[in-house]
Amino acid sequence: VYSAKRKQEVVYVTERAVFKLIDGKVTLVEIAPGMDVEKDVIAHMEFRPEISPDLKEMPREIFEPEWGKLKEELAEKA
Numbered sequence: 001v002y003s004a005k006r007k008q009e010v011v012y013v014t015e016r017a018v019f020k021l022i023d024g025k026v027t028l029v030e031i032a033p034g035m036d037v038e039k040d041v042i043a044h045m046e047f048r049p050e051i052s053p054d055l056k057e058m059p060r061e062i063f064e065p066e067w068g069k070l071k072e073e074l075a076e077k078a
Contacts, residue, residue, distance in 0.1 A: 012026070016035050017031050022050070027051070029052045029054070031055065033057055037051065
């Protein structure tokens with residue numbers, strides 16, 4: 001995979017979940033608050049992703065109508 005050769009992280013972000021390409025496999029790493037992994041995410045996919053043993057909930061704040069903490073959120077992930 002091109003990204004692996006370049007040692008680049010690959011992240012897929014949707015309104016329901018965050019996936020990362022880990023060891024060549026699409027892996028579910030975060031899920032939106034209130035979502036059910038099987039019913040609300042996997043049931044709508046054409047394949048079954050890996051599920052991280054450290055699956056986390058996406059920050060609730062990013063789903064609020066007004067939010068201004070993106071800088072802080074990105075700093076925490078760095």
